Amino acid sequence: MSAPTRHNEAWRYSDIAAVEAAWPLPAPESIIVPAGGTFARTIIQDSGTIHQLDIAIGKGATAAIHVLNIGGDYGRVELNVTLHEGADFKLGAVQIGGGSQTLEVITTVTHAEPGATSSQIVRSVLAGTATGTYLGKVAVARDAQQTDSVQSVKAMLLDRSATANAKPELEIYADDVKCAHGCAIGELDAMGLFYLQARGITPADAKKLMLQAFVAGVFEGAADEEALTEAALAKLGDLV
Amino acid sequence: MLQITNLHANVGDKPILKGLTLSLNAGEIHAIMGPNGAGKSTLGYVLSGRPGYEVTEGSVTFNGQDLLALEPHERAAAGLFLGFQYPVEIPGVSNVQFLREALNAQRKYRGEAPLTGGEFLKVAREQAGALGMDMDMLKRPVNVGFSGGEKKRNEMVQMGIIDPALAILDETDSGLDIDALRVVGDGINRIMRKPDKAVLLITHYQRLLDYVKPDFVHVLDGGRITRTGGAELALELERDGYKELAA
């Protein structure tokens, strides 16, 4: 199978040259969470690599993935999640890019059976001419009633010509479901910045503080919360 | 301490302050009252350097320094504190972290040593307690989930911790019930009524002035100070309204 092109939906914003160079990719890592089990994984992508995971979450099982996507010219984290009855999936992802990096988080979460829950929080901060992308599809199968799915996507651009792309997609075939998503792209609140400065914080530190606030909460509950937060703040510090 | 001379300022394209002249000496408490839209909040924002507020004419000197030449964080370090009419929510950043960083930034600017974590918490606890707020509130993100009154009290806690030379308090009494008003009033008196400090109270109603007796009351109307008097002027305004005293 040849490398994908921009016409392939899942690669529409990718750095195709980098993809071709990495092609063919190894098979995605396959994870099966047994019924009633728990699974947690932290992915810190800081060297320009492609991570692909297929996760099947069994009945009543839970999986929590935390992603920090910050390094290399092209970094991609792709998650393919299938939820069985009563399963739960949580994703907390932060992307921070500068220079001419291309970073992307691609998720497909399929609610195959009823009563499952999923929650995805994605925060991206992009500077320079970096591109940050989130493609997140939530698919609810015909009989997957009582699905509860939420996506909260926010991106912040620090420079003109940085690019933020988001495609929070819903494909729903069951009616007794709660599926909502929110996506907001903007800049740092000017009033917030002024408030901090009016209390004596320098403009650069004010920016850092607000960016820190922006990604706050994404890594709550992660086993490596501190390490993740530290790495995120370090990258933010580089950018500002 | 503060000398404002013939200040003209625009908000966007619109001229709001049209030749305002005012001076404050250390140890004084001034109140500025006036109808809505007169430029009261604008004065506060111009003095603290909010973006979007452009000075087109005039000068402001603060303790001998050209205030308008300083950036907002430099003005804070120079000893200026603006109590916001609408304190801003900053999710994800705790009050404690925010204030410790702010205070130490100011101290650094002034060449003073920063407070350690422990020293800072001691100060914070004192000030919070004096204003009837517990440390739990301080650990929460800045102003998130605070009621209007709680936000105003939080401003006073900040003022206590930062301990500025000049406090400009923009409608600090709005949103406060009687009890909160008393607490805030006492806080202002405790923190700022000192021979080396001054306060500029911007207020629409006179009730805060029952608790914080001003030495001078000014009427700001049409972008200028149109009248100056003692504390009794506030009562006159309350009784007769602003129209009666239109210059």
Place this chain on the structure above:
Amino acid sequence: MTDDIEIKDKAAWDAAEKVADYEHGWSSDIETDFAPKGLNEDTVRFISAKKNEPEWMLEWRLKAFAMWKTMEAPDWAKLNVPPIDYQDAYYYAAPKAKPKLNSLDEVDPEILRVYEKLGIPIAEQKLLAGVEGGEDGGLPQRRVAVDAVFDSVSVATTFRAELERAGVIFRSISEAIKEYPDLVRKYLGKIVPMHDNYFATLNCAVFSDGTFVYIPEGVRCPMELSTYFRINAENTGQFERTLIVADKGSYVSYLEGCTAPMRDENQLHAAVVELVALDDAEIKYSTVQNWYPGDAEGKGGIYNFVTKRALCQGRNSKVSWTQVETGSAVTWKYPSCVLNGENSVGEFYSVAVTNNHQQADTGTKMIHNGKGSRSTIVSKGISAGHSNNTYRGLVRVAPNAEGVRNFTQCDSLLLGSLSGAHTVPYIEVRNPSAQIEHEATTSKISDDQMFYAMARGLNAEEAVALIVNGFAKEVLQQLPMEFAVEAQKLLGISLEGSVG
């Protein structure tokens, strides 16, 4: 007299008033003039000759046809469409009538009868009766100028005189090509270029008629303009071409509505609508679409592949698209705004209902190039039966577009557990000062809501209609008043059979 006013009040489409079957499911015995079946260069020449077009127009069509032959139909939409045999259709059907229609006396009486049956206010005298005041108790009457399109040819245009006084040009596009060639050439194909997409290219080659509107500088068009479409003959595709130009500081509100008869074979509707708004101009474009959706088994019905685009070229220009889509078997349309002008505004309000086996893939593109441009998108999708309803949208902010604001709200309402509701939003931002907000929710009518409504005396279908109308209210509010009333009824009717 009362009858006249009543017809006037129900101006435009008198969509399904009665319960159950598609009311307009009959065809009339009108002699039609067909182009030979199939699509080749001769077909294109036939159409151009029939309309007495100038040479430049024929050349334009031929260029498009040559281009179309090299293109492939798009297949990326979430639609399940059996391949269309483009040779198995007629591309021109005009009712035979006198060649020039100056007054309504000259219109084929059979046609007038059809429109009367549909409740369209085509009789000028009847309309005027309500307008002059006094006859109707002094109530101001809404005036709607109607350009009726019947199977590819504009039949009559009413209110011409009054519009002319205001300087407004409101013609069939065939007439405009001949009467105002410079104006048409200036804009035709500039907003939707010939190569834009498969169906637009096809339209360029074989478009038969449509509307041309020009509002001169500073003029607020004195009445709402409306065009009524009807597809009558079997196996004809309808290829309307509409061009509306609002010059500086002008305003126009335009209404488009359609009905179609029952047929077994699918019929193709591939229209192109181009709008241009210059400095400080505003165009309000409303559509209530009730094409035949196919029967309950999914047979028959209209294929609606439409390209609609507005160019908000001038500063402070504004274009509002409002659509209520309840018909057609397959819908593929994305009314869009290219926001070039500084502080230009684009709006898209849509209610799309799918029932039985209908499929809809619809939405909008807001392309922000101008500083300070703003857009609002409110999309309400209602899926019932075995249908599939997809919102597909794009909000794009160019690097130099400072201070852009967008707000998007996509809500889906699922009726029953056999339909699908999908949301595919693309958000691409390249300027840091943009504020883009997008929210989407999916819900069903809760048992509590149904019980509450029924406990107050409504039967199941009435309850659904009430709740659905509440769901769609924000969009329906955007429609000119009379159409809002019709649209509300239409919503209720289009969902019949979906409850229980």
